[in-house]
Amino acid sequence: MSLPVRQFHDQEILQARGSKNEVSQSRPYAFLNEREASAAGHPVEISTIFLTNRECPFRCLMCDLWKNTTDDRVSPGAIPEQIRYALKQLPPASQIKLYNSGNFFDPKAIPPDDLPEIAKLIRPFERVIIENHPLLCNQTCPEFQQQIPGQLEIALGLETIHPDVLPALNKRMALDDFARAVSFLREHAIEVRAFILLKPPFLEESEGIEWAIRSVEYAFSLGVCCCAIIPTRPGNGMIERLQTTGEFSIPQLSSVESVLEHCLQLRQGRVLMDLWDLESLYADEFNLTQRLDRLSQMNLTQTVIPSV
Template sequence: MLDTSEIIDLRPRRNKVRPDRPYHFLHERERGPDGGLKEVNTVFLTNSECPFKCVMCDLWKNTLKEPVQPGDIPAQISHALRRLPQARVVKLYNNGNFFDRQAVPPEDYEAIARLLSGYERVVIENHPKLCGTGCLAFRQLLSGRLEIAMGLETIHPGVLPKLNKQITTENFAEAASFLAQNNIDTRAFILLNPPFLTDPAENITWAVKSVEFAFRCGVSACSIIPTRTGNGAMEKLQQEGHYVPPTIAALEQVFEQALRSDGGRVFVDLWDLKRFSECDHCFEERKQRLDQMNRKQQVSPPVQCPQCRQ
């Protein structure tokens, strides 16, 4: 187990980013809670780093060393939305927590809400322990419905405390309940192959259990993220035998089981998927299958590869 100071000491350099520009933005499509396929604009905001130093996190690479100033976040959103097509859903992903005052100044809430007035759903990221009155104040300013994505990561009792996320499953359940009582939707991020869980079969089992727990807490969607290296700490844990990279085959199994559980929408993160591929011959076909399952929310026929025979 690594403490906060060790996690920070193992880091490589940050990327160069600007406080008045998002570090990335894109247009995508996602199945909505009503079953329809929605056009989505996703903006990756540049702001100060999350105060919680999770051992597996690499999102700090695109953060600032100081808080953003009032006006910076609206400027970033405006910059991105002027360059993106029309959409019905907007995601503001921010490498931290939307309701951390150092990341998004509350005095910017009204300006942000005005920029998002044409969207039917607004999705933001936040830590379960930071879900409070700020969520309610921001929700009241929006014309669309608010959805808050929170990292549950895993419900494995021996692993979650070691991630340095500083939450329990009870914290997550309480936050989800608070948001539901206040008419705010939630989604959960679930890790496949978190550090400190190295048995392949157990990783599949606990990822599915974590999805099922999240749905019991009332979340409307779960996003499954294959845990990757790249932040320094994860490389150290891999060298010490505390982390084993997931495979696409394992991701497929978790996705299929989670979809069949029929608890709600389930998505898998396809970013940087190539690093988890064991076969170049079938990679693109497998990626396309996962993308199709993301969009249809149905299990597609498996890929039959003559090379790897998976």
């Protein structure tokens, strides 16, 4: 590897931050409907609710989700109220994502006493997708699955299997922790999605491509059903600092395209490329609209479409 890896502690990462956005514990900070390829292979409508709650206790090097969190635990009943508020305004959908900028089964983020009411609110959905840290996958997960008729899918951040970069991300997780979490969840018939970074800090372009693909292959080998690949981008303070020192640069759009193409052809499970804000990240790229549309269609159809 051509770039040396540096370790950062929590305080350094916190000091690089800007300010948080103003949020209310009675409202989700965002909600929308989106289409996504289902496990059955056809596009489905998904209601995605970004819940407002206490900040995640893990200080990952690349994370910017803290921007829309509270410093204190939200009041009991606040999370169900946020879900009710969003569902009243969203059109019908068959699946739901409850993303909370951290860990759904962190009791300081989602009050455990709220879980039964949350389960009632999401009963109509055939699939419920939440996010959680591998170290927080415990008996609460299957207990929640038993409260809902739909299939529970838990998204875990694998990030990368690179042996030097993963520890440098300050996630406090080893690959064995991820493997144990996947095994535990699968034993309880809970499906798993993996978040994987394309070109995290300290990797050159070709390495970023290689390790994203290897990380997807590793996740599928454990029984993960879906891999969501996230092009690493600035926005949290720390990544900008690494950009300034030459220890990070955004992946090229051609890398985004080639990684999705390669991983779709693995045919081992669903592969989704995160397209959020790519129109501004790659504003100077040629044929950008057509290229992003192609990526979107590849996400939906799970097939490789000829290049623009």
